[in-house]
Amino acid sequence: MALAGVTACQPIALAPTVDLAIAPTTQASAASQEIRTYYQRVESDLTVRGLLRIDGGGPDTPYTSAMLARNFERVTFFDEHTLGARLESGGGQQRLLSRWDQPVRIAMEFGPSVSPDVAGSDRDLVAAFATRLARVTDHPIAASRFRANFHVMVMGEDDRSAMRARFAELLPGISATNLARLMVMPKDMHCLVIVSHAEAPNPRILSAVAIVRAEHPDLLRRACYHEEIAQGLGLVNDSPYARPSIFNDDDEFALLTSHDEALLSMLYDPRLRIGMSADEARPLVIQIAREKTGEDAAT
Template sequence: MRLSALIKAAATGAVLALPGCIDTTPRTPPQSRPSDLPTNIQSAQSQALAKYYARMQADLLTQGLLRTDGGGPDTPFSADILARNFERIAFFDEYERGAGLRAARGDAGALRRWNGPVRVSVEFGLTVSKDQQAKDRASVSGYVDRLNRLTGHPISMREQGANFHVLIVSEDDRPAALSRVRQIVPNINPASMQLLQDIPRAIHCLVLAFSDAENDHNYAKAIAIIRAEHPDLLRQSCIHEEIAQGLGLANDSPQARPSIFNDDDEFALLTTHDEMLLKILYDRRLQAGISAEQARPIVRQIARELLGGSS
């Protein structure tokens, strides 16, 4: 492997699938400081994190990683490889449900995705500068439009009535971000709240996906937490991976290439391979709740169609 275990761990995002609930609270953006105090002033802890992640991004780029080209002639893959990668990424979990960062046991589950429209909002902590807010809002909006076109599933930006909340916050915004999470998910489980209260530095970003109360395999709500201390490319990488994982591609695989669903950090942004994974995930021939065994021949057929019959 070209990266140390520490770097690989540091690039890991988390998908935590939790029991569903109904959001009946008004929207209150994260606020971490009284209104009479200056904003955009970083604490020593936040400044240290920003320097750490800036060095990390520079190191990865020096190694030729964090590619943004989407893959090319050096990263070929066949329909069989695509189907295999889809099964590993869509039917297996990285972390055990409702248990924070406890590793999953490795058993295949059923397919999970959104059946209803996905309405995405982006909110910022008070310490996030206006320039960064504008940049990140444009990044999320453009990515959401791309996902809508790719999947054929209704995915759009919303100021109100969102069910997929992207929170871009710094360490200094953490108390307010926790309050916002409790507003969105009043009955969130203790293990998840404990994780959010003290996110390890090794975790760049994470997404929590919540199932519908009436259908455990149908996502009804999600919250992505993205560190504002990241430099631009790492922050954009988090946006790409966490939103895609929150749509149902919950796992990573060391065999997936070219892909952001791989802890090797080779690719920073959604690749052509990953676009196909999303197309398979939301193909109408599959349904939420289908098992890996039931889905396997359907997935192979879709993969062959996407790659022009190549196996």
């Protein structure tokens, strides 16, 4: 669904949170209305086909420790996309294990086209999701409007003038070409996250900026929050083999699954170190995956 796992070389400035949703516009433009209708049809089509599931997986989606370990390696140690002259496919290059080593403070920022009711409801959703992620990872993650280092920007077609300066502030190293592309994302790019890492050999995550379309209907918008925030914690890639999972471009699942919780828990397991290669981590990953599925206790 999303172009996620985009990485930036420069740290993202920890700029103060700005509430742009003070005076929502009274009339959406024709372009905004058209794209809102388009995404309503996308969501309806996906749900009619049995996709965008919110059940977290069940008896029809079993997975073994070997599958979990394979999926972890693929989504953790490979890059889906890169930030260069363009936002483009990364070609699946291997990368070192990266995650946050500092508390994650998530701030929501909304464009003027977003109503106060939607902004308030979405803040509550993301705050609850942050609490869930903190429990799963055993890492400090919380919603915060102060000293944020993970910004979630919700913008619509009519918010471009208000958001351009904010993007430039949060992404000081971004090129004019990439900034322009962020302002005019293609329709098939529902949302994205840009993650800033320190340099190797300790490529810890320094900050992140997620961008979500304001025109999405409720489920698609919530799906974007789940996927981009989770990927911004270090699971940067997608895999067609990951199931049940949101780290898969097939749109089968809209929200974080039990399988995805296991992946995040593995990523923040203290036995794995920031900067590990896939080869270095593999024996531990296999062992931790067996523990997560209960296979270790059964043998």
